[in-house]
Amino acid sequence: MLSFSHNLTQKRTQKFTTHAIALALASFAFNAASHAQQTNKSDEVGIASFNIAWAGTKADFKTHLAVCSAPEVNWCDTRPRIMRGATEPTKEEADRAKQCQSNIEAAAGGFEKSMMVAPCNAYRLNASNWSNGEAWYDEKMTGLTSTIDKLVTEQGIGIMAFQEVKSRETIQAILGKHVNDFETCVAEHNAFQTVGFAWKKSLSSKPAVCRSEEALAIKDNEEETSKIRKLRPGVELNITVGATPLSILNVHLKSSCANLITTDRYAGHVLTDDDKACKILNRQVAPLENWIERVASKTPLFVVLGDFNRRLDEEAASNPPKDQVRSDGSDPASPNKTGPHGEVKTRLLWQELSDGNPSLVQVPLAEGTGACKGFVGLDHILISEALNAKQNGAASSVKVGVDQLKGQKIISSDHCPRITTLKLR
Structure with missing residues (x-):
């Protein structure tokens, strides 16, 4: 009996020990998987580009009403x-x-x-309805705030690039309940519209650096010597996400030279055409390419995003021979000769920017979701080849619907935010 009892106890001890080891191994595996998942998450970042359509503070809007309703102006x-x-x-x-x-x-x-005042036609008000403007503007700002809440809570967006924004105060206003979780910046500019960023404080333990890219703010008319109007600057964000440095340039380029292909509504143009808007956009090519080449030489992981006001997808699909990218037939990877006002021989923006020195990747356009009825093909996200190589499969994007009421008089925005999640390691 004593021997049997001893053997039984020994077997129970062995069984308990085996069970304990199994539990310990399972726990280790779970913790390791959890840690790996956390590590993977820390190496990813959700990014959005969002043109917010002449968005300023309520005080900015009141100034707009005061100026545009003045008798001598009368909208x-x-x-x-x-x-x-x-x-x-x-x-x-x-x-x-x-x-x-x-x-x-x-x-x-x-x-x-x-x-610094939005144009009198910016919000589609006139002499007969402007007295309702403040309430309608509140609806616009509520729609933007609600849309941004979706980007943060439902889409996990950590970095937002804004176009057509007036100030940091405007960004902080539309961040709503998330305002204390984000840092913000804008490019200084001498006009109402500029570009800016908001990024989650928790993305990095190192302070991010935000600076204006003034070279893009070319003169609207090079002949002007007084009352100078400039195009919007760019804004650059340098941030370390997890342990990975990332550079992002947010742009809003010259409008009205969008199409390569002629449609029923718009004429197709290359950037060397005798068209006023195209000539101006042409002069932004060199500073944009200079930024890309400068950053690529020191930071392999970079993004250029925003409202390009150009159908880069149409240009990419045209797939011309190299000697047709520039009007002089020179290689787009060679130095771009600039004229007296910064004009270049570049006919196609995409092939000039992604010329192999370095090469870029267009995050593919996607159909919008929900209430998305914004412009098509103007808002782009471009990533470096080095960054594209880190993605699990092809990078992709989604357009998220903008929140606004049925029949809303001042629309929240005529663009939808384009979003993507990028793996950095």
Whole structure:
């Protein structure tokens, strides 16, 4: 009996020990998997590009109402209208627009102050309905705040690049309940619209560095010597996500030279065409390419994103021979010769930027979800080849619907945020 009892105890001890070891191994495996998952998550970042359509603070909007409702302004349009089929406005129309600009400057307190006021047609108000404007503007800001909440809580976005934003205060206002979790910055500019970032404080233990890319803020008219209007600058964010340095440039390029392919509504253009908007966009090519080449030489992982106002997807699909990218037939990977005002021989923006020195990858466009009815093909996310190589399969993007009420008078935005999640290690 004593021997049997001893053997039974020994077997129970062995069974217990085996069970304990199994539990310990299972626990180790679970913790290791959990740690690996955490490590993987720390090496990923969700990124969004979002044009927020003339977004300023409530105080900015009140200034807009005060200036545009002034009797001498009366909601006039500073852009001269061009009749269908014509290439230039009539003298009478040009004079009307010039007088409108003069009246706005007087109401705003001078040219510099007038540049900080959204145009009178920015929010589609007029003399008959502007008294309801403040309530309608509140709806716009509520829609933006709600959309950003979706990006953070549902999509896990950690870095947001904004276009058509007035100030850091504007970004902080639309971050809503997330404002204390994010750092913000904007590029300094002499006009209402600029570009900016918001990024989660928890992404990095090192302070991020944000700076303006002033080279993109070229003069709208190189002949002007007074009352100078400049295009929007870029803004660069250098941030270490987990243990990985990442550089991001947020841009909003010149509008109205969007299409390569002619449609029923828009003429197709290359950047060397005799078209005013295309000539201006052409002069932004060199500074944009310079940033890419400079950053690529020191930071292999980088992103260029924002509102390019150009169908880069159409250009990529055209797939021309190298000697057709520039009008002089030179290799797009060679130094770009600039003219007296910064103009270049570049006909196609995408092939110039991704010329092999370095090469870039377009994160593919995607159909929108939900209430997304924004512009198609203007908002892009470009990533370096080194960053693309780290993705599990092809990088992809989604357009997220913008929150707004049915029949909302001042729309939340005419763009939808484009988002992607990038693996960094």
